[in-house]
Amino acid sequence: MKKNERLELIKKIILSHEVETQNELLDYLKKEGLTPTQATISRDMNEIGIVKVPSKSGRYIYGLSKNKSAIIVPQPLNISSIIVGISRLKNMLHIDVIPGNSRFLKRHIVSEFSDQIFSLIADDDSLLLVAPTEATAEALLSRINRWT
Template identity: 55%
Template structure:
C-alpha cells in the first residue's frame, strides 16, 4: 500500500471510530492487512494532524485538527487543547507551565515556537504539559496573553 493510501485509511478510521490509543489504531490497521510500527503510526498521525479531542462519551479520542495551512485568520484548534496556564511566580517570571489535553503538546509547542520565535529560549514538553521558558519576563507575558486568548475562544 502506498503512503498516501495508508494516510487516507488512517484518516478514515479515525473519523469513523472512537479510537483512544495508538495501540487500538494499530489493531484496526492490522485488521485491514497493514502491519506498522508505533513510530510509523506516530509520524503518520502527526502528518495527518490527528489530535486528542473530547468525545460525546466524555473520554478523549483521536480526531482531525481543523486547521488549514499557515496563512489563516481563523483561530487555531489549539484553543480547545490548552486546559490551564500557570500564574506568574516570583523569581520565575520568564517561565510558563501549560496543561494540555494529552497527546497535543507537540502541536501546541510548534505554534508557540512559530508565533514567539524571538522570545523563546526553550519549550519542554511531555504528553500533557509544556514548560515554556522565555528570554525575558515580557516575553512570557506576551505568550501568556496569547495562550489565554486561545483558551477563551469558543469552538
C-alpha cells in the same frame, strides 16, 4: 501497501471512528489487512499531525490535521478545554495540558507568538516556553490566559 496509502487510510479511520488509543488504531488497520508496528503507527501519527481532542461524549479521541495548523475533528476543538494550568517563573511559562495535546498547542503558540519565543519544548502533557525577557513572558501569559 505504500506509505502514502497507509497514511490516507489512517486519516480515513480517524475521521470515521472515535479512536482513543494507538492499539485501537492498530486493530482498525488489521481489519484492513495491515499489520504495522506500534512504532510505525506512532511515526505516521506524528507525520500526519494527529492529536487528542475532546469528543462529544467527553472522552478524548484522536483528531487529525491536514496542514498541521487546521485540526479536523468530530467537533470543534476548544483550546481552553485542553489547558490544565499555567505557571510562570521569571521568563518561563510552564503549561500543563491534557495528555496528547501538547503538539497541537505548540503549533498554535508558535503560529501566534513565534517572534516572542526564545524556545518552546513540548512533551506529551506539558510545554515549557522560554521568552527572551520576563516582560515578554508576562505578556504571553496574559494572552494565553485569555484563551482559557
